[in-house]
Amino acid sequence: MKKWMRWEDYVAGVCGLVAALSVIVTMPSTAAVSLMLVFGILLIATAVLNLSMPGTPWLEYAQAAFGVLLFVSPWIGNYTGTAGAAWTSWIAGLVAAAVTAAAIKPSIDTHRKMMPSH
Template sequence: MKKWMRWEDYVAGICGLYAALSVFWTRQSSASMTLMLVFGILLIVSGVLNLSMPGTPWLEYVQCALGVLLFISPWIGAYSDHTGAAWTSWITGIVAAGVTAAAIKPAMDAHHRMMPSH
């Protein structure tokens, strides 16, 4: 698996970027702004790490968990009634989690190929 080649990690990073930047054009509460910024930035970081270190399955699991956390954040932060912020969290979170979940098996296969056999 080559560095900087996995489209799934680019998609997850873009979802994080969109979630983080959307706080500027959607109606926010303090909880929604905090959660969207934190999970958005963490998705960007995990996407870059996954792109730079392919074949690292634990990073894929972390990225998938971040997508799920972004998806459930409207209920955690009680902002599900803020339509723009909630829908942004739901859509970007489920897309990030979905594409990352699809990338876990290939990452595990690459990890096994890179490990020396005894």
């Protein structure tokens, strides 16, 4: 697995970017802004780290967790009534979690190949 080549991490990073930047357009509540910014930025950060360090399974799990947390954040932050913010969180979080889940097995396989055999 080569650095900067995994489409799944690019997609997860774009989902984080969409979530973080959508607070400008959707004008959500304070709780929604906080949650969308935090989870969006964390998705971007883990995507960049995953792209630069392929074969690091714990980063994949962290990225998947941030996607799931973004998905559930409308219920956590009680902004399900804010349609634009809620739908952005649900869609971006679900897409990020799904593409990251698809990337976990290849990441584990790469990690095992990189480990020295005994």
